[in-house]
Amino acid sequence: MILIGTQEGKRTDYMRRAAAAENIPLELLPWDALRNPSSPEELSKNTLLGNQAMERLQGEAVKIDPPPSRTYELQWMKRQLKAYGDALKGLDRAECTFLNTPEAISRLLDKRYAKHLLMEKDIPVTEMFPEEIGNLEQLLDLMERRRCYSVFLKPRYFSGAAGVAAFRLHPKQGKFCLYSSCRLKDNELINTKKLMRTENPREVRPLLDRLLTLDCVVERWHPKADFHGKSYDLRVVFQFGHVAFTVARQSAGPITNLHLNNQALPVNCLGLAPSILDEIEQICAQACSAFPGLSMAGVDILLERGTLRPRIIEMNGQGDLIYQDIYGENQIYREQARRLPAR
Numbered sequence: 001m002i003l004i005g006t007q008e009g010k011r012t013d014y015m016r017r018a019a020a021a022e023n024i025p026l027e028l029l030p031w032d033a034l035r036n037p038s039s040p041e042e043l044s045k046n047t048l049l050g051n052q053a054m055e056r057l058q059g060e061a062v063k064i065d066p067p068p069s070r071t072y073e074l075q076w077m078k079r080q081l082k083a084y085g086d087a088l089k090g091l092d093r094a095e096c097t098f099l100n101t102p103e104a105i106s107r108l109l110d111k112r113y114a115k116h117l118l119m120e121k122d123i124p125v126t127e128m129f130p131e132e133i134g135n136l137e138q139l140l141d142l143m144e145r146r147r148c149y150s151v152f153l154k155p156r157y158f159s160g161a162a163g164v165a166a167f168r169l170h171p172k173q174g175k176f177c178l179y180s181s182c183r184l185k186d187n188e189l190i191n192t193k194k195l196m197r198t199e200n201p202r203e204v205r206p207l208l209d210r211l212l213t214l215d216c217v218v219e220r221w222h223p224k225a226d227f228h229g230k231s232y233d234l235r236v237v238f239q240f241g242h243v244a245f246t247v248a249r250q251s252a253g254p255i256t257n258l259h260l261n262n263q264a265l266p267v268n269c270l271g272l273a274p275s276i277l278d279e280i281e282q283i284c285a286q287a288c289s290a291f292p293g294l295s296m297a298g299v300d301i302l303l304e305r306g307t308l309r310p311r312i313i314e315m316n317g318q319g320d321l322i323y324q325d326i327y328g329e330n331q332i333y334r335e336q337a338r339r340l341p342a343r
Ligand SMILES: Nc1ncnc2c1ncn2[C@@H]1O[C@H](COP(=O)(O)OP(=O)(O)OP(=O)(O)O)[C@@H](O)[C@H]1O
Pocket: 126, 127, 152, 154, 158, 159, 160, 161, 162, 164, 219, 220, 221, 222, 223, 233, 254, 255, 256, 257, 300, 302, 313, 314, 316
């Protein structure tokens, strides 16, 4: 099995352990050895896309992990992501068995495309509005027209909650409330690891105007179920046709990503009815089969407050790094090591 990934880091480390435990020889093909990391534009021209690398991948079982990335300035992330998209296109020519094909990974990196496809197939999702919004005035207009006063904004291609913002407008008083982990510094959007909340229009207006230049999707902000006074959602790793692992992410604010100081909970703490867990598994199966070439996805799911009805927030084609699993039985990666080369 070949892992395209980084020299160091938990993904590589625990995939190595998983392969060793399953007696599968694993070779690392590091992104860094294949490109000049100081220049993201070079990613698309790297030797990996040359014939030699294509020959190396020929006939192998291949997993693609994300390349190393800088996640501080959002503009830089945008350029990096473009280059990553180009590299994935190049890799698509390789004749091998991918865990997730480069094309499937690319399709999921595009939140607009992925959500649109799921909506078309009537899979329950958090509702995305079709309008493309370029500034705050257009956003306020959309919210008025749709009578939807609480929304999520998410840069179309980003991950790791970068640039994600939850925004509420009080329709009568015209007051704003914004939660986000990004902020403006010297007129540049930067990513932080702390969720901030502000009602100050002098902060909200320039930040949202800037964020909306990044090509954002706009969604209805769906209230999440809560547990012991804090809301939560779920990250479900679905692979090879079944749920491999589920972790609940509990937070005081509306954005639950675990690197923002939120808390992971074992899903069985929540006492969810078996019928809800079955429904989640079915939705994940339907959603994954909508994307050809996808054997694994990290599916973010919220349960609506009150009804506990599941809705998919998004799917991640490389969303299988779960600390609660790698530090435990490492069963997600072990199953990949066992099943991928056997295909
Ligand atoms: N429409 C929504 N309604 C309610 N909560 C939402 C909505 N969209 C996103 N969220 C919250 O914001 C978080 C981040 O959103 P999302 O997963 O789409 O972004 P991301 O940057 O791709 O994250 P990652 O790559 O880490 O999964 C979600 O986990 C969820 O807690």
